[in-house]
Amino acid sequence: MALVKPLAANADKKVAQLAEFFNETLGFCPNSVLTMQRRPAIAQAFINLNKAVMDNQGRVTSELKRLIGYVSSHAAGCQYCQAHxxxxAQRYGGSDARLEAVWEFCSSPLYTDAERAALEFAIAASSIPNAVDDEIASNLHKHWDDGEIVEILGVTALFGYLNRWNDSMATTLEDRAAADGDRYLARQGWSRGKHV
Structure with a gap:
């Protein structure tokens, strides 16, 4: 059961307007945002940060940003964010084959060397203690410029916040996200866990 129950989607007009962003990314406003809106300034700041971080500026595609969020959330153990x-990632063009092979990214021909470097970095940056070392950093610089690295780490850091928020809140997972978790992640041991 959730630590704090979410409010109705229309509880705060400004939050509701900003949260329309999630209709594109997820197809619904997530319960995490509906809970944050108990303090509207927190919800508004989070949505604006999310929009800035997840904005596609070029080579770090919208799909890749969601896969970075996924591997970061997996490293942190957040089932809620893994499903989201x-x-x-699927809504932004990720094929079933790529999504099902996400944990074979190191060897899968479905992933480029640049994507491998980004995903390896995201896992290392999400680990406790932090596992980013000179080799990982050097490999990242082979494929991405400084602005792109800021984007990649921005996604990882954003999901660090969300992973702690949703796991501590035991945020109830929405049915559509749970269905995608079951479809793509269950074979790797994913479950709703406490997010019921």
Whole structure:
């Protein structure tokens, strides 16, 4: 059961307007945002940060950003965010084959060397203690410029916040996200966990 129950989607007009962004990414406003709106300034700041971080500026595609969020959330153990990010990756063009092979990214021909470097970095940056070392950083710089690295780490850091929020709140997972978790992630051991 959720630590704090979410409010109705229309509880705060400004939050509701900003939250329309999630209709594109997920197809619904997430319960995490509906809970944050108990303090509207927090919800508004989070939505604006999310929009800035997830904005596609070029080579770090919308799909890749969601896969970075997924591997970051997996490293942190957040089932809620894993389901959301795999759903969003699919909505942004991720093929079934790529989504099902996400944990074979190191060897799968479905992933480029640049994507491998980004995903390896995201996992290392999400680990506790932090596992980013000179080799990972050097490999990242082979494929991405400084602005792109800021985007990649921005996604990882954003999901660090969300992973702690949703796991501590035991945010109830929405049915559509749960269905995508079951579809793409269950074979790797994913379950709703406490997010019921």
């Amino acid at each position: 990010t795999i759903r969003a």
